[in-house]
Amino acid sequence: MTAQQLLQGITNVLFVLVFVLVVRHASRQRSRASFDIALFFGALAIAVLQGPVFQLLGLPPNATATTVVSILVMALPFLMLQLLTDFTTVPLRARTLTLGGIIASVILLITLPPPLDPMAVLFLIAYFALVALYTAISFVRLASRSAGVTKRRTQAVALGMGMLGLAVLVAAVSTLAPGSSGLVSAVTQTLALGAAIAWLLGFATPPQLRRYWQEPELRAFLERASTLPRLPTTDAILRELERGVGASFGARAAIGLYDETRHVLVFDNAHGALPNEVKDGTGFLAWRVFASQQAGFFPDAPRAHPEHADAYRAAGVGPVLVAPITAGARRIGVLEAFAAHRPIFSTDDLALVQLLADQAAVVLESRALIDEAALVQAQEEAARLKEDFVSAAAHDLKTPLTTLLGQAQILELRFSRDPALAQHQPAVSRIAREARRLSALVEDLLDASRVEEGRLDVRREPIDLAEVVRHVAERGRAGQDRIVVDLGEPLPGAFDRRRIEQLADNLIENALKYSHEDSPVEISAWRDGDAVHLTVRDHGIGIPPRDLTNVFDRFRRASNVDARRYSGIGLGLYICRGIAEEHGGRIWAESTVGQGSTFHVRLPVTGEGKLN
Amino acid sequence: MVALERVRFASDPAGAPPPTRTSQAHAGGSSIGLQPILVVDDDAEILAMLRDFLESEGLTVRTASNGQEALDVLADTIPSLILLDMRMPVLDGWDFAERYRALALAYPIVVMTAAESARRWAEEIGANGYIAKPFDVDELLQTIERHRQKDSKPN
Numbered sequence: 192m193t194a195q196q197l198l199q200g201i202t203n204v205l206f207v208l209v210f211v212l213v214v215r216h217a218s219r220q221r222s223r224a225s226f227d228i229a230l231f232f233g234a235l236a237i238a239v240l241q242g243p244v245f246q247l248l249g250l251p252p253n254a255t256a257t258t259v260v261s262i263l264v265m266a267l268p269f270l271m272l273q274l275l276t277d278f279t280t281v282p283l284r285a286r287t288l289t290l291g292g293i294i295a296s297v298i299l300l301i302t303l304p305p306p307l308d309p310m311a312v313l314f315l316i317a318y319f320a321l322v323a324l325y326t327a328i329s330f331v332r333l334a335s336r337s338a339g340v341t342k343r344r345t346q347a348v349a350l351g352m353g354m355l356g357l358a359v360l361v362a363a364v365s366t367l368a369p370g371s372s373g374l375v376s377a378v379t380q381t382l383a384l385g386a387a388i389a390w391l392l393g394f395a396t397p398p399q400l401r402r403y404w405q406e407p408e409l410r411a412f413l414e415r416a417s418t419l420p421r422l423p424t425t426d427a428i429l430r431e432l433e434r435g436v437g438a439s440f441g442a443r444a445a446i447g448l449y450d451e452t453r454h455v456l457v458f459d460n461a462h463g464a465l466p467n468e469v470k471d472g473t474g475f476l477a478w479r480v481f482a483s484q485q486a487g488f489f490p491d492a493p494r495a496h497p498e499h500a501d502a503y504r505a506a507g508v509g510p511v512l513v514a515p516i517t518a519g520a521r522r523i524g525v526l527e528a529f530a531a532h533r534p535i536f537s538t539d540d541l542a543l544v545q546l547l548a549d550q551a552a553v554v555l556e557s558r559a560l561i562d563e564a565a566l567v568q569a570q571e572e573a574a575r576l577k578e579d580f581v582s583a584a585a586h587d588l589k590t591p592l593t594t595l596l597g598q599a600q601i602l603e604l605r606f607s608r609d610p611a612l613a614q615h616q617p618a619v620s621r622i623a624r625e626a627r628r629l630s631a632l633v634e635d636l637l638d639a640s641r642v643e644e645g646r647l648d649v650r651r652e653p654i655d656l657a658e659v660v661r662h663v664a665e666r667g668r669a670g671q672d673r674i675v676v677d678l679g680e681p682l683p684g685a686f687d688r689r690r691i692e693q694l695a696d697n698l699i700e701n702a703l704k705y706s707h708e709d710s711p712v713e714i715s716a717w718r719d720g721d722a723v724h725l726t727v728r729d730h731g732i733g734i735p736p737r738d739l740t741n742v743f744d745r746f747r748r749a750s751n752v753d754a755r756r757y758s759g760i761g762l763g764l765y766i767c768r769g770i771a772e773e774h775g776g777r778i779w780a781e782s783t784v785g786q787g788s789t790f791h792v793r794l795p796v797t798g799e800g801k802l803n
Numbered sequence: 804m805v806a807l808e809r810v811r812f813a814s815d816p817a818g819a820p821p822p823t824r825t826s827q828a829h830a831g832g833s834s835i836g837l838q839p840i841l842v843v844d845d846d847a848e849i850l851a852m853l854r855d856f857l858e859s860e861g862l863t864v865r866t867a868s869n870g871q872e873a874l875d876v877l878a879d880t881i882p883s884l885i886l887l888d889m890r891m892p893v894l895d896g897w898d899f900a901e902r903y904r905a906l907a908l909a910y911p912i913v914v915m916t917a918a919e920s921a922r923r924w925a926e927e928i929g930a931n932g933y934i935a936k937p938f939d940v941d942e943l944l945q946t947i948e949r950h951r952q953k954d955s956k957p958n
Contacts (some may be wrong), residue, residue: 593936597943
């Protein structure tokens with residue numbers, strides 16, 4: 192076996208291999224393109240296998256067989272062009288000429304007896320080479336419009352077509368100059384082998400090579416993607432993602448985000464191919480994929496969604512690739528790529544579009560997290576500003592209040608000393624009392640804002656808690672002999688005297704306020720292990736069970752409190768809780784509606800509590 | 804500030820801050836001493852009210868609307884107590900306290916402020932006590948009485 196025979200053998204084996212692979216592919220994914228590809232390689236395989244098979248079977252060269260093979264070979268240019276029409280628009284003139292060419296070739300091959308007239312051979316060669324080169328150039332142009340793996344594969348196909356065309360042209364030289372047959376044959380064989388390899392790479396790309404070709408596009412996309420979440424707006428991110436996906440496919444891309452409240456997919460930039468809102472039940476490919484959560488390839492969008500065909504055609508949309516954008520269980524939207532013509536390799540592109548959609552999901556999720564973080568920050572900022580405002584406003588209220596309260600009390604004092612003015616005393620006392628109330632209210636607002644910010648500023652000093660509570664209770668008893676105090680032994684500990692007074696005062700005041708004038712308010716405190724326990728009990732209106740915990744929230748009052756009857760803004764218990772917690776203790780309430788409430792405060796004695 | 808002072812003094816029944824002796828006569832034999840209380844506050848209403856009230860309680864009063872004015876008053880006055888607001892223009896309570904200490908003066912100081920940090924600020928400047936605005940007037944009187952310098956006798 193000569194080197195040339197070996198070359199030919201390898202070439203033939205490769206052609207057959209490509210045929211087997213494309214048939215396998217066509218059987219998995221039925222489409223016109225894969226059928227046309229299989230047909231082309233089928234013809235080629237029969238043409239190259241006929242000789243060796245006859246040889247193997249020991250059959251003599253057969254004229255009919257030779258004619259059939261020749262016709263099959265001459266059908267190749269037509270099949271090539273047919274294949275081309277699956278990927279791009281082929282002018283009618285080219286298709287007509289090719290059809291005319293094959294008819295003429297078949298007539299020539301059947302009518303003229305072999306050996307063929309050199310002029311006929313020249314015609315056949317010229318026809319074959321012309322169509323092969325035309326197809327090659329068309330594929331080159333197609334490649335320049337696409338990107339990524341598709342581009343590489345299209346280039347490989349174009350190379351194969353070109354080499355086949357050249358091989359035929361070179362073969363023609365031997366016909367014109369018979370002396371050079373050895374060299375010509377070697378060159379032809381080499382070109383044929385080249386075509387076989389190129390087609391193998393183009394039509395049946397090994398997965399490793401596919402990944403290798405995919406890598407630069409993917410890397411570029413990912414590099415871009417990593418910076419996307421920091422873009423100022425989600426819209427800007429969407430446009431960049433669409434641009435990146437489009438570049439990866441050599442197509443146009445659009446992202447539709449799912450609006451949960453309206454149950455629609457919102458497209459801002461669908462290139463006129465889709466409405467801005469794609470609704471459920473409208474048959475849109477985007478919605479079908481979104482609903483099924485399975486990426487889909489639609490070789491012909493107008494045919495797949497006939498109701499919308501005119502709009503697809505107007506927008507120049509042929510094949511469509513759609514992939515769901517999903518982060519875990521969260522369905523974010525869909526990614527849709529529109530191509531004017533069918534990209535060659537739909538399975539690869541399907542995997543790629545899903546990969547890009549997944550990446551888009553990551554980008555959009557990151558963005559959502561950034562937005563969420565910013566929102567939380569803004570809320571915190573707003574809360575802080577509100578606290579600052581309350582605090583500043585309360586301070587500014589204090590200065591005029593100082594004069595108001597002071598002056599009222601001075602007048603009260605003077606009126607009390609002068610019998611001539613005594614009749615006015617109640618009036619001025621009323622002013623003084625209200626000024627004091629206003630002042631207490633401002634102090635409560637400030638305290639509430641301190642509790643909110645966790646800076647109640649507890650200053651511990653050794654005190655007798657029993658004595659402090661007794662003092663407060665006695666002060667409260669001035670006009671109310673219904674306060675019953677049960678305080679036994681001293682309860683020494685490190686507490687903030689002023690805050691404990693405030694706490695006891697608030698609880699006693701509440702108990703008096705929300706109970707009948709005749710009913711007792713019972714105060715007791717005792718040592719319980721490492722803590723002191725204080726209770727204030729009334730027999731008043733009580734607190735509904737559902738409010739037992741939230742009465743301690745800011746501006747919250749029990750739902751059975753008639754605001755017109757009982758004044759208050761709902762800060763007292765909030766401040767009490769703050770005081771208890773700043774002391775490392777806690778406060779809670781037990782109550783039966785209509786029978787009364789008991790407030791418990793438990794403060795650790797040994798624990799340091801929260802010391803600021 | 805000068806204009807404000809003038810207005811305030813003009814509206815004052817006495818026409819001007821009464822000198823110690825006049826004040827003593829006005830106090831009408833009160834047991835309270837003769838050395839004035841120096842009230843420092845940038846709020847004119849508070850100053851006017853305190854002057855009116857403390858004088859009616861038999862005390863003599865000098866007023867200043869910021870730390871600088873207070874230092875000026877101290878140049879020719881020995882107060883029995885300084886009631887000191889902290890946040891004031893020109894010279895605030897802290898800067899006043901610093902210059903005051905530099906002058907080796909040691910009259911009792913009671914910080915009088917609306918801020919929640921009254922107690923801490925009082926400690927910061929080494930004051931003898933504090934009173935938070937708004938206050939009850941009897942509480943103010945008690946505080947003054949507690950801290951006022953009583954051992955110096957008028958000549």
